[in-house]
Amino acid sequence: xxxxxxxxxxxxxxxxxxxxxxxxxxxxxxxxxxxxxxxxxxxxxxxxxxxxxxxxxxxxxxxxxxxxxxxxxxxxxxxxxxxxxxxxxxxxxxxxxxxxxxxxxxxxxxxxxxxxxxxxxxxxxxxxxxxxxxxxxxxxxxxxxxxxxxxxxxxxxxxxxxxxxxxxxxxxxxxxxxxxxxxxxxxxxxxxxxxxxxxxxxxxxxxxxxxxxxxxxxxxxxxxxxxxxxxxxxxxxxxxxxxxxxxxxxxxxxxxxxxxxxxxxxxxxxxxxx
Numbered sequence: 001x002x003x004x005x006x007x008x009x010x011x012x013x014x015x016x017x018x019x020x021x022x023x024x025x026x027x028x029x030x031x032x033x034x035x036x037x038x039x040x041x042x043x044x045x046x047x048x049x050x051x052x053x054x055x056x057x058x059x060x061x062x063x064x065x066x067x068x069x070x071x072x073x074x075x076x077x078x079x080x081x082x083x084x085x086x087x088x089x090x091x092x093x094x095x096x097x098x099x100x101x102x103x104x105x106x107x108x109x110x111x112x113x114x115x116x117x118x119x120x121x122x123x124x125x126x127x128x129x130x131x132x133x134x135x136x137x138x139x140x141x142x143x144x145x146x147x148x149x150x151x152x153x154x155x156x157x158x159x160x161x162x163x164x165x166x167x168x169x170x171x172x173x174x175x176x177x178x179x180x181x182x183x184x185x186x187x188x189x190x191x192x193x194x195x196x197x198x199x200x201x202x203x204x205x206x207x208x209x210x211x212x213x214x215x216x217x218x219x220x221x222x223x224x225x226x227x228x229x230x231x232x233x234x235x236x237x238x239x240x241x242x243x244x245x246x247x248x249x250x251x252x253x254x255x256x257x258x259x260x261x262x263x264x265x266x267x268x269x270x271x272x273x274x
Contacts, residue, residue, distance in 0.1 A: 094202025183231025
């Protein structure tokens with residue numbers, strides 16, 4: 001799909017659009033010649049800040065986009081956090097691939113009280129400069145291609161981190177629930193926005209294909225998925241959350257409305273992998 005075609009499908013391109021009450025998405029397109037890859041980031045409105053007549057809020061961000069868009073993403077965030085006392089309280093990272101962490105240094109500089117939430121198994125890749133080439137994959141594709149991958153240049157200070165596993169309590173656990181959806185990387189996680197019954201899944205699945213003119217669900221990209229068997233189980237886990245979730249938002253998605261749990265269930269039945 002060309003960049004022009006992607007643009008027509010994405011009303012939230014380059015700016016945050018409120019998809020559900022309190023849940024915003026902004027999608028930037030990373031271009032490879034005429035081909036475009038959509039990369040989404042999300043903002044969630046948190047608690048009002050006292051003594052501001054409820055006009056200022058704490059905010060939570062999910063994923064931080066790719067480095068080429070870092071300055072633009074920061075500008076898009078600041079447009080939403082427009083009250084002088086608005087603040088980014090937490091940046092939640094689904095996994096440490098560079099297209100999900102690119103704006104992190106700018107965000108931490110702009111919002112010095114912000115903490116980064118991630119799964120502890122992502123610590124080597126987020127804080128220590130370790131690359132995923134150190135992982136033992138379960139497919140020949142990953143085991144070959146991992147040697148061509150570069151380690152992330154984004155290294156987050158450990159003191160800015162908050163490590164959270166599924167089921168553990170954190171300040172906004174009543175608004176945003178952590179779900180372990182490992183496989184794409186060792187510590188891949190997803191985040192449910194409880195009020196809107198929406199789940200942001202990072203790269204646990206994708207709703208695009210480079211050569212297709214329409215959105216289409218697919219398995220996570222094999223070249224970057226450490227344990228495909230575990231990743232497939234994570235897709236089934238997401239489907240099992242239908243009592244909590246209506247809408248699934250992959251990070252790479254041509255459809256600004258995301259996909260339904262039922263659509264993912266149909267995809268799995270039509271494209272079975274064990």
